[in-house]
Amino acid sequence: MNSTRESFVVVSAGTYHLPFDRLSEWMQRWHDEHADVRLLVQHGPSKPVEGAENVALLPYSELLARCAEADVVVLQGGAGGVMDMRALQIVPVVVPRVPGGGEVVDDHQLVFTSEMARLGLIRRATTYDDLASHLASALGRRVSSGPPTAEVATPGAHRVDELLSRPVRKLPWPFLVRRLARSGRALLAARFTRSVR
Template sequence: MAPVDQDLPGCRQDRSGVVNAGGTVVVSAGTYHLPFHRLSEWMQPWADAHPEVRIVMQHGPGSPVRGAENHGILPYDELLELYGTAEAIVLQGGAGGIMDMRALGRVPIVVPRIPVDDEVVDDHQLLFTEEMAELGLIHRVTTRDDLWSRLDGAVAGSLVTHVDHAEATPGVEGVAGLLTRPPRKLDARVRFRRQIAAANLILHRHQSA
């Protein structure tokens, strides 16, 4: 299991004609049947601190984000249109969403689900997103502070969020292979450290409740 740390310039105009002083951030927890409450919990403080940014949140069965435009599920075509114009895109670590980003020429910020609090059943998103980050297809984040830092950079224009369709991504031919084979097993020592970190997190949550 994975460790989880607890630790705007310009004006844009959205499709409704509303001016957004800080641009648009689109966040999707995907269409997975399990909720991804942690993603919403990590987004909430950043949303509170950036009321000038339009946030569109597809939260699925998870929690909405206060102040955002919240949707359980958005029509696929509408979601792709939003992805095409957003300053920042935040996704879960599913393969489908990441491949959509490649087709659109976007580099998303990705928060992989972990097998804690029923987010997902195993470590496959951690392993897959690690491979995608090494190929330069995503900005992989595993802490709340890192998510906030990447969002700040994307909205400010200092984080790369677009790629040239004409440029081949190094190693992209290997992506198809990654999608057709089971993820590699984690080293036993790594898995043990992640289990300890997850247990400490759960204990901390119970003590804080």
């Protein structure tokens, strides 16, 4: 990372119709402590992050271009975004959505991100401390050794803890390959449709 320019972090809550306010709240807390970092947040229906460059939705090509410029990319745990970063040779920090707090309907992001982290394709963050540690490492910063601060209370937090304490089921490889192939075909179809308009 070039120390003569400001650090740049891109965050995407994806295009899912449900809000991901937990990610916004974690990024708000982190940005309050790191206001010197340029932060671009594609928040969709989630809360914007105060002090960041907030955009509800960026065009797909522009989002990829911004991610390619970034020092760190933070994503929700959807397969499409992770595979896009794989194509850009970026190892993103990924915060999976969890059921129970209105973020998603099932645990597929927990399962998917567990497998991707095992393969070394992502840095998985299931707590604020995980997120802050991954960001500090990627930006070459020391992790704060100050007194611990209270976690942001979020709806369904007890459900999150309960889900994360369970052993994660393995996603069968044939199922994963089929799901990723469908995602890839959908991305190619979307790109082709945009290019012929």
